[in-house]
Amino acid sequence: MTDLPRIHISGRSGLGADLKEAGSDFAGAAHRWRLWMALATHDITSRYRGSLLGPFWITATTAAMIGGVGLMYSQLLNLSLAEYIPWLATGIVFWTFFSQVITEGCDAFIASGAIIKQTAIPMMSFIARMVARNLINFAHQLLIIVAVIVYFGLWKVANPLLCLAGFALVLINLCWIALASGIISARFRDVPQIVTAVVQVAVFITPVFWRPEAIKAHRFVLNGNPFYHMLEVTRRPLLGEPVALHSYLLLIAMAVVGWIFAYVLFARTRRRVVHYL
């Protein structure tokens, strides 16, 4: 009997072996959760070290934005603050998380290049690091949503469990998007710019600030926008409003197709990502 670790790596031997090795990479990353959690925590603390509020700056800046935009847009859209602020607060907080995971996903491997090029660490650890970091940020912003729900009495109608289920579904989707864009961005350095541009446009064509009910014609622009459905399944349950079934179906279909795509892409490129960096 021996407890010595044994590693055997050979040249690529087809898609089947690639898929299996990709699976081992996922398992290895899960096993090393302490590493990517520590790196994620470090990412946050290093950014706010020496500042008075620390990571609660995230909370403060978002709260200020909701206050400012809320006061102006509620008049613009002819809504009372009680109607508009909960809509806006949930929209901005969820949107910030979704868009950050996607844009930072492009950088997930590039930013960890120094480590990837020197030592053997499962590649998925770096996606996990980025997602964990953004979840920590998101947790700080969640305080705003809790405050809004309490202040406007929405706790009477909110369905947090349904929101959590919707959030999990969105997170599963965000992870494959981040994995795929992380790989493609490492190879093609134009992609991060393109993704950033798309996300910047998306904030205006997605109902973050305004209500989708206001759109009467050209509904396909709305329904064809995955961000719209991501916001629907997370925001509506908190406001005690019903979610259309097709939003769930679309996100489930997107998760299945997207993960198959991202997993195969990862399996085929996993050994080469180190050469891209």
Add this chain to the structure above:
Amino acid sequence: MSSEVAIEMRDLAIRFPVYGADQRSLKRSLAKIAIGGAIGGRGSGGGSNTVSALSHVNLSLKAGDRLALVGPNGSGKTTLLRVMAGVYAPDEGSLTTVGKIAGLLDLSLGLQPTATGNENIYLRGLVAGLSKAQIQAKTEEIASFSGLGQFLGLPLKTYSSGMLARLAFAVATAVDADILLMDEWIAVGDAEFRDAARARLMRLIEQSHILVLASHEMDLVKGLCNKFMHLEHGVASPVMPIEQIDHFMPAQAAGRFASAA
């Protein structure tokens, strides 16, 4: 069992795809698809050029082997070490390692300038694959060896380069490895630290079962190693006993080291 520690390479080849500034651009790739030239063209025929970094490397090391990798710059020594460390996967052939591997390839690996010395000890330990308990068991020893005392509570960016090197060295060498990979001998710090560092490295080498050392220093290699392999343009010689190194090394190399000494 220590006697089982081994490194085995069979016909191992590593090719580096070279992605020029142009080829990284999506426009170029899309343009190629539009022209119809490179669809499905992966590998050598496809857009990227490849450089053969290592080809047909065969070696078999067992416990007690101390292998020197010698050869000019760019001959593939570091690449071979990185293959052993698991950074590059072989394109052809196979690699089998038995035993815990530690690489002293880049001392600054995983060090975060914005984190404190203590935080870096923890992070670096995690990067090296240690458990939380193992790191805690080593922390005090690392701290005392580095001699940094209360400075460990400050972020790395406030350190002098000498202090940084001390910490990096102390952390990187606090490993228990069956297989030790070294890219050149590491010499850091002031005279006093240098002696302590030397003793620590020698202890680490003695504790390991296999050492692979890439170096240009012939005297060092002769003192530490019992076998050597010569690399040139990614082509490796067979593993030979160290006694033959003087016969094997080209005359100009001998001359170069004589003039350097």
